Amino acid sequence: MNEQVLTQLRAAVGAPNVLTEGDLTPWEQDWRKRTRGKALAVVRPGSTEEVAAVVRASAAAGTPIVPQGGNTGLVVGGVPDASGREVVLSLTRMNKVRAIDRDNLTMTVDAGCVLQNLQQAADDAGLLFPLSLAAEGSCTIGGNLATNAGGTQVLRYGNTRELCLGLEVVTAQGEVWNGLTGLRKDNTGYDLRDLFIGSEGTLGVITGATMKLYPRPAARVTAWAAVPSMESAVRLLGLALQQLGAGLTGFEVMGQFALSLADKHYPQLRVPLFRDHPYCVLLENSDQESEEHARGRFEHLLEAALADGCVADAVVAENIAQARGLWHIRESIPLAQADEGLNIKHDISLPVSRIPVFCAETDALLQRQIPGVRLVNFGHLGDGNLHYNVQAPAGGDMKAFLRDHEEQVNTLVYDQVKRFEGSISAEHGIGALKAAKLPEYKSKVAIGLMRALKQALDPGNVLNPGRVLSV
Amino acid sequence: MNEQVLTQLRAAVGAPNVLTEGDLTPWEQDWRKRTRGKALAVVRPGSTEEVAAVVRASAAAGTPIVPQGGNTGLVVGGVPDASGREVVLSLTRMNKVRAIDRDNLTMTVDAGCVLQNLQQAADDAGLLFPLSLAAEGSCTIGGNLATNAGGTQVLRYGNTRELCLGLEVVTAQGEVWNGLTGLRKDNTGYDLRDLFIGSEGTLGVITGATMKLYPRPAARVTAWAAVPSMESAVRLLGLALQQLGAGLTGFEVMGQFALSLADKHYPQLRVPLFRDHPYCVLLENSDQESEEHARGRFEHLLEAALADGCVADAVVAENIAQARGLWHIRESIPLAQADEGLNIKHDISLPVSRIPVFCAETDALLQRQIPGVRLVNFGHLGDGNLHYNVQAPAGGDMKAFLRDHEEQVNTLVYDQVKRFEGSISAEHGIGALKAAKLPEYKSKVAIGLMRALKQALDPGNVLNPGRVLSV
Structure with a gap:
């Protein structure tokens, strides 16, 4: 049966584009290297018609298809399972x-x-x-x-x-x-x-x-503000939206411990203003007029925020190099966190208005459950999206921490997210990683509607089976 | 059977909220007064739970439901058909x-x-x-x-x-x-x-x-520009987006004949700049900073556009009353058009880049087919959305025009829309009015997917049957 499908797939896309031998790691292993599957074949069509032919051949044989792009997903949605039955349909040759x-x-x-x-x-x-x-x-x-x-x-x-x-x-x-x-x-x-x-x-x-x-905007200017609390960060967001409108193209919040890790592992980054303040915010203003105007608007905003008290201190990048440096700090947090050791990641979203109380409560609950636990909290506050990650207590055994606490921490965080009407996956998706958990955090009616749609469009369950909706 | 359903509906929402007698015109007649249906009853639930009970009772009896809001739709999607079998489910009591x-x-x-x-x-x-x-x-x-x-x-x-x-x-x-x-x-x-x-x-x-x-924006400023051609209007749109970015909250184009109708039937409106130019454009700039800034940005834009040649002449409203007056002209076009007589309406959209050639070609085709035909062309150019309406030749018999030409004109315009990769319904929807026509302008695969979704979510065909997808 497998040979028959492979013959048809070769006919569909040409034999050199059906990979079954050699090192298939780039297609079989997921981005975070947590899972390694085994594909029946990696098929690389070169056109839409070839994709259609691949799907027809696989569907006729009942062979499951796993569509894959750059294979950078974080929820194990684009790699084959271990069965050796699934075909990886890689789209990367279609790149025009x-x-x-x-x-x-x-x-x-x-x-x-x-x-x-x-x-x-x-x-x-x-x-x-x-x-x-x-x-x-x-x-x-x-x-x-x-x-x-x-x-x-x-x-x-x-x-x-x-x-x-x-x-x-x-x-x-x-x-x-x-x-x-x-x-x-x-x-x-x-x-x-x-x-x-x-x-x-x-x-x-x-x-x-x-x-x-x-x-293209005429100018982009970046600022960095230390804020006395998450409440202040939310107030600053409101002010920034009011004054900059659609000019506000970035609003990232970073907790003190997250920044201290960036500072510790990448001292050359020179993280500003974080030592005396619980959170810092990175703001970006994209302006259709001029750099001078963008800068003036930022100064106006930050003056108002300092007067209001929602900002304790702030700097505006003087030039593009400084702006890149500030963004680089933000982008280094996941790496610094990895350098510090294993940790438990969450990609959650919440109504912006509820984030301060959510963080205070959840921080405390975690602290009570695992004394000394460290929170690497950062993310896209403007979208209500936090990467609310949990790191083992300092000096502890990281592997033991993950083994003993991961399930418990996930449940605690996700239950809090549910209580605050948030989402357990803001931007990463469900994949295979969270498919089994989804029904606990989504209503029965929603899951029922999703199943009806899947059944209607893919009655043979050929396309990426078990992802999003567990079997 | 009907009595049994009515009893259950009365149980669901209370007898006073099930209307079966008296004048049901507001619920049975469509907004443009083209169609008058006959409802089994008008049901007015007061809560989500009551809506659910109405749907359950109707579904169990196989009684079709026509959901209705303010009944202002333009495509006969929210009024009952003539069968007397359909229940109008009016949501207007749920208004909190x-x-x-x-x-x-x-x-x-x-x-x-x-x-x-x-x-x-x-x-x-x-x-x-x-x-x-x-x-x-x-x-x-x-x-x-x-x-x-x-x-x-x-x-x-x-x-x-x-x-x-x-x-x-x-x-x-x-x-x-x-x-x-x-x-x-x-x-x-x-x-x-x-x-x-x-x-x-x-x-x-x-x-x-x-x-x-x-x-809320700090200020809104409105401008009116005469442009030498539709190509110029498109170029002005590009310039305005470049300079104003998200500040550009309105960009409406109006053809000379459309404006002449407003001028003829509402002379008090004092339509500016239209006599010597084929099109005028209404622009709105919403600014988070100040009125002065908004005005300065507009002046900068219009200077550049005059230098470029894509604007022939322009005025910026001096105050809110003037701005309202300019918007009022735009809003009066449909009324002026009705005062002038019956006409054939189209709510189409096209890629912005293709609008100039579409208009030139379609204008010419219509002119060839019906010499002297008059085009009331206006709409949201910023969204690629035109109300491309066709009025009888001056002095002709309007009713005869509609009788003899409506079908033919619709086919000509919609076929052109299809050729230019546009949509035959940009913002009004399909309803009952265009349901039968839809399969001619949508691919078989798309219609097939839509039917599969309808079957999956409403297998009993209880909800608004025959609308969007004809039976």
């Missing part, structure tokens, strides 16, 4: 920018395009493609769409979902839906686009997309 | 603002709230709810969501879809899905919210929603 429409401010691209290349293509056209995240050098736009990726510019430009106008998708039946529209308004029927976006390859295979572009 | 969360910039509301009341509630809280459209004094937010309404601020704030974070929906099975989240990021499973939004009551009944709010 099909068209850029300057007047319409859109770009139509293959799903396998690497995000950074799209940023560059937009820049070359004098425009901005604002999606930006840590894995941008490797992740693909198809993966970004399948997982509705977030990143650092969501506050202004939205998640990947909000940046997409149209999709091309191969259905579970191996048909091609051409929904590649560049329209801002189209009320002709159900929103198929948004159903596929964020469905993590379980409802269809995204092969192409039409994405929004924006005029 | 449930909560406003200032720090989270959200508002949770009943589906039956009138749009204008929500704008007011936001304003009372010192915030902005930007959805704005002609029917705002009567339409409800539930109807806006069910039809994904557009309006005049879409360029900056998006359609109703983009303004919604969470929904409460009664399913076709009479269960309540509580998806009332105020989160900006939540990647825990399929996007149920966007599937219900824009589905025109055919997949579920929206009973509540959590909507985004924004800081």
Whole structure:
């Protein structure tokens, strides 16, 4: 049976693009190296029609398909399981920018395009493609769409979902839906686009997309503010939105311990203002007018915030190098945290208004449960999205900490998230990692609707089975 | 059978809220008075639980339900058919603002709230709810969501879809899905919210929603520019987006003949600059800083546009009264057009880049087909959305024109829209009016996916049958 499928897959994409031997690690191992699966084959189609042929062949044989982009996902959604039965459908050969429409401010691209290349293509056209995240050098736009990726510019430009106008998708039946529209308004029927976006390859295979572009800002200025509390950070956010409006393109909060790790492991970064304050905030102002104007607006904002008391101290980057340095500190926190040792990660979101109380309560509950536990709390406060990570007490045995406490810590944090009407996965998705947990944090009606949709679009359960919805 | 259902409906919502006698015109006749149906009853639940009970009773009896908000839809999607078998489920008794969360910039509301009341509630809280459209004094937010309404601020704030974070929906099975989240990021499973939004009551009944709010701009300034061609209007749009960014909250184009009708029927409006130019553009700049700044930015933009040649002449409103006057001209075009006589309306969208050639070609095709035909062309150019309406030749018999040409004109315009990769319904939806036409302008795969979704969520075809998807 397997040989028969492989023969058909070879016929569909050409034998050299069906990998079954040699080192398949890049496709079989997940990004965080937590899981290593075994693929029946890695199939690398070069066109939408070839993707459709692959899906038809696999569906006919009952062979499950795992669509994969840059394989940078964090929830084990794009690697095969250990069964050796699943085919990895890698989209990376489909990497062309099909068209850029300057007047319409859109770009139509293959799903396998690497995000950074799209940023560059937009820049070359004098425009901005604002999606930006840590894995941008490797992740693909198809993966970004399948997982509705977030990143650092969501506050202004939205998640990947909000940046997409149209999709091309191969259905579970191996048909091609051409929904590649560049329209801002189209009320002709159900929103198929948004159903596929964020469905993590379980409802269809995204092969192409039409994405929004924006005029490039004339200037970007970055500031760094020390705040006396999380309440103050929320108040500063309100002030910044009021004064800068859509100019506010970044608003990141970082806890003192998170910053102390960056300072400890990367002393050359010279982390400012963190020693005497519980939180610091990184703000970015993108201005269509001029750098001078952007700077003036920031000064006006920070003066008001200092007078209000929600900011204790602040610096504005003098030049691009300084601005990069401040962003670099923010981006170094996950690395510094890894250098410090194993830890338990959470990608949660909450209504912004409830974050201060959530943090105070949850910090205390964790402290009571595991005395000395250390919280690496940072994230996109402007979107209500925290990376609320839990590090072992100083000097403790990290492996033992994970073994003894991971389950318990996850339950504590997620139950708190539920109580505060938050989400247990803000931007990373569900994948295989959280699929079994999902029904505990989602209503029965929601899960029932999701199952009905999966059944309707993929009745044979061919596409990424067991991901998002556990079997 | 009917009596049995009515008994159950009375039990569900109380006898006084089940209307079967007297004048039911407000619920049975559509907004444009083109269609008059006959309802088995008009049912007016007062709570989500009552809506669920109504759906359960109707579903059990196989009685179709037509959800209705303010009944201001333009595509006959919210009124009963002539059979006398359908129950109108009116949401207007559910009209409470449930909560406003200032720090989270959200508002949770009943589906039956009138749009204008929500704008007011936001304003009372010192915030902005930007959805704005002609029917705002009567339409409800539930109807806006069910039809994904557009309006005049879409360029900056998006359609109703983009303004919604969470929904409460009664399913076709009479269960309540509580998806009332105020989160900006939540990647825990399929996007149920966007599937219900824009589905025109055919997949579920929206009973509540959590909507985004924004800081109020410090100032809004309006300008009026005469442009030498549609190409120039598109170039001006590009310049305005580059210079004003998200400050550009309105960009409306109006053809010379459309403006001449406003001038003819409402001479007191004093339409500026239209006599010597084929198109005028209305621009709005919303500024977080000050009126002075907004005005300075507009002057800068218009100077650049005059130098470029894409603007021939321009005025900036000196005060709020003048700004209102300019907007009033734009809003008077549909009325002036009606005063002039019957006409054939189209609510189309196109990639912005293709609008100039689309208009030139389609104008010429229509002129060839019906010599002397007059085009009332105006709309939200910033969103690629035109109200491309066709008026009989001057002095002709309007009724005969409609009788002889409506079908032919629709086909000509929609075929052109298809050729230019546009949409035959940009913001009004499909309803019963365009359901039969939809399959001609949508791919077989798309229609197939839509049918699969309808079958999955409403297998009994209880919710608004025949709307969107014809039977």
